[in-house]
Amino acid sequence: MTALASRAQTAARVSRQEAPRRRGDLLSLLLLLGVTYCVAGSIHEAGWAEGTGFLIWSSAAAVLLGYWLALSPLPARLAA
Numbered sequence: 001m002t003a004l005a006s007r008a009q010t011a012a013r014v015s016r017q018e019a020p021r022r023r024g025d026l027l028s029l030l031l032l033l034g035v036t037y038c039v040a041g042s043i044h045e046a047g048w049a050e051g052t053g054f055l056i057w058s059s060a061a062a063v064l065l066g067y068w069l070a071l072s073p074l075p076a077r078l079a080a
Contacts, residue, residue, distance in 0.1 A: 029067050036063055 040055035069079040 029063070032063050033060060036060065 036059040037056060040052075040059045044052045044055055072079065
C-alpha cells in the first residue's frame with residue numbers, strides 16, 4: 001500500500017467519524033434562514049391566502065432539520 005493510499009484511507013475514516021464544521025456553515029445557515037424568512041414573510045404579508053402565518057415557522061423548522069440531518073452521522077439514503 002502506498003503512502004498516498006494510506007493517507008486517503010485515514011482521511012476518509014476521520015471524515016466519517018467526525019464531520020468537522022467548517023467556518024462558513026453557520027454563516028450559510030443564517031443566510032438561508034434569512035432568505036426563507038423573507039420569502040415566507042412576504043407571502044404572509046401579501047395576504048394571498050388566509051392562514052399563512054405558519055409558513056414562517058415551518059420554513060425555519062425545515063431549514064434547521066435539513067441542517068441537523070446534514071451534520072448527523074446518518075447515511076445519505078436514510079437522511080433523505
